[in-house]
Amino acid sequence: QVQLTESGPGLVHPSETLSLTCTVSGFSLTGYSVYWVRQPSGKGLEWMGRMRYNGDTSYNSALKSRLSISRDTSKNQVFLKMNSLQTDDTGTYYCTRGRGSTFDYWGQGVMVTVSS
Amino acid sequence: DIVLTQSPATLSVTPGESVSLSCRASQGISTSIHWYQQKSNESPRLLIKYASQSISGIPSRFSGSGSGTDFTLSINRVESEDFSVYYCQQSYSLPLTFGSGTKLEIK
Numbered sequence: 001q002v003q004l005t006e007s008g009p010g011l012v013h014p015s016e017t018l019s020l021t022c023t024v025s026g027f028s029l030t031g032y033s034v035y036w037v038r039q040p041s042g043k044g045l046e047w048m049g050r051m052r053y054n055g056d057t058s059y060n061s062a063l064k065s066r067l068s069i070s071r072d073t074s075k076n077q078v079f080l081k082m083n084s085l086q087t088d089d090t091g092t093y094y095c096t097r098g099r100g101s102t103f104d105y106w107g108q109g110v111m112v113t114v115s116s
Numbered sequence: 117d118i119v120l121t122q123s124p125a126t127l128s129v130t131p132g133e134s135v136s137l138s139c140r141a142s143q144g145i146s147t148s149i150h151w152y153q154q155k156s157n158e159s160p161r162l163l164i165k166y167a168s169q170s171i172s173g174i175p176s177r178f179s180g181s182g183s184g185t186d187f188t189l190s191i192n193r194v195e196s197e198d199f200s201v202y203y204c205q206q207s208y209s210l211p212l213t214f215g216s217g218t219k220l221e222i223k
Contacts, residue, residue, distance in 0.1 A: 035212075045152075045160065045203055047212040060211045094159060101207030102150045102166075106159035 002026035004034070004095050004107035011113050012085050018112060020080040022095030029053065029071055033098040034078045036069065039109075040091035050098060051078050090114045118142055118206050120149075122215035128223040132193055137218045139187040139204035148208035151180055151189045154217075155200040163202075164189060194220070 008020035022034060029051070036048040049059040051069050059067050068081045078095060090113050096103040119142040129135050139149060147167035152160040162171055164180035167187055177192040191198055199222055204215040 044216045045205075045214040047214070058210055062211075100165075101148075101212060102162060103152070103160070103205070104162050104171075106161070109159055 002097065002105045004097060004105060006093060006095050006107045006110040008093075008110050008112065010111060011115065012089075013116055014086055014114055016085055017081060017083040018085050018089070020093055020095075020110060020112075022078040022080070022107060024076050024078070024095075024097070027097065029073045029076060029078065034071075035096050035098045035103060036080050037094045037096055037103070038089075038091050039094070040088070043091070048080070048082075048093075085114045087114050117211055118145060118209060118213050120204050120206055120213055120215035122202075122204060122218050124218060125216070126219045126221060128221050129194055130223045131196055134190070134192050135194055135220065137189040137191075137202055137220075139182075139189070139215050141185045141187070141206060141208075144184045145206050145208035147183050148206055149180075149182065149187045150205045150207065151178075152203045152205065153198075153200050154203065160203065191220075196222075 003025045005023045012018050033052045035050040038046050049069050051071050057069050066083050071078045092109040092111050094109045095107045097105040121140045123138045149167050151164040154160040163178050168180045179190045181188050201217045201219045203217050
């Protein structure tokens with residue numbers, strides 16, 4: 001069945017770089033796009049960017065200068081890297097499968113705290 | 117960017133009531149709106165896609181309507197498991213955006 005699992009450090013220091021991995025199963029990264037969505041604690045959802053099935057990427061312009069998304073299709077993994085983290089980057093980070101830009105399957109999310 | 121405005125922010129209802137949640141887009145987006153449910157400490161779940169298309173496995177009491185700028189998620193006879201936060205999301209143009217959510221709570 002379709003599964004997405006996020007992994008990464010729970011704590012990142014201010015100004016450092018966040019690296020997250022989304023490992024997928026039950027579908028191919030060359031057939032579906034994978035998106036990253038984040039949610040500050042107690043707040044709403046924010047689309048961060050996407051890795052399309054054909055390898056193209058798109059980013060939210062609000063984050064574009066800090067954000068990079070890549071993939072390794074042989075390992076069924078999609079990677080997120082975001083630099084210059086600040087405290088307002090604290091929250092839960094989700095990867096989700098996209099189908100026509102709707103998000104039909106979601107990972108369980110990984111909580112990231114930015115703190116010194 | 118397309119701004120989605122959801123109303124009300126909080127809706128207090130009694131189980132068994134039927135409710136309508138609103139999502140208004142800052143510009144016309146055809147039917148490129150999707151609805152998600154997020155229970156406390158869980159990931160969002162897709163309920164309705166493209167304004168009114170049903171999703172396999174989602175109870176039939178959930179339905180959607182609208183086009184252009186005004187959209188509605190309706191829940192026919194709310195059940196206890198429905199008390200959560202509901203978000204709309206547009207896929208008309210990048211950046212993809214979400215509304216700020218409507219919290220459905222027990223009266």
